[in-house]
Amino acid sequence: MESLKNERMDQLMEAIASISTAEEAYAFMEDLCSIAELKAMEQRFTVARLLKKKMPYNLIINETGASTTTISRVNRSLLYGNGSYNRLFEKLDGEE
Numbered sequence: 001m002e003s004l005k006n007e008r009m010d011q012l013m014e015a016i017a018s019i020s021t022a023e024e025a026y027a028f029m030e031d032l033c034s035i036a037e038l039k040a041m042e043q044r045f046t047v048a049r050l051l052k053k054k055m056p057y058n059l060i061i062n063e064t065g066a067s068t069t070t071i072s073r074v075n076r077s078l079l080y081g082n083g084s085y086n087r088l089f090e091k092l093d094g095e096e
Contacts, residue, residue: 015028016028043064043065043066043070044066044070044073044074045085046063046064047060047064047066047070047071047074048074048077048078048085048089049089050063050064051071051074051075051078052078052085052086052089057071
C-alpha cells in the first residue's frame with residue numbers, strides 16, 4: 001500500500017471514510033467509477049464472503065462468474081492482506 005500513499009490518495013481515502021450512508025456511497029461510487037469497475041469490486045467482495053464461508057472454488061465460480069485467478073487473488077488478500085475484509089465482515093455481521 002505504501003506505493004499508493006500520497007497526498008491525493010489520502011484525500012480520496014478521507015472522502016471515502018467520510019461517507020456515512022449506503023445512499024451516499026452509491027452516489028459517490030457511481031460518480032467515481034465505471035459500471036465495470038463497480039461490478040468487479042462487487043464480485044471480489046462477494047468472493048471474499050463466500051471464501052470466508054469455506055465455499056469451494058467451483059461453487060464460487062458458479063455463483064459469481066469469477067475466474068480462478070480472481071478467486072485466488074481475493075483468497076490471498078484474505079489470508080495475507082491487511083485484514084480489512086475480515087474487519088468489515090465483523091462490522092457488517094454485527095449490524096445484522
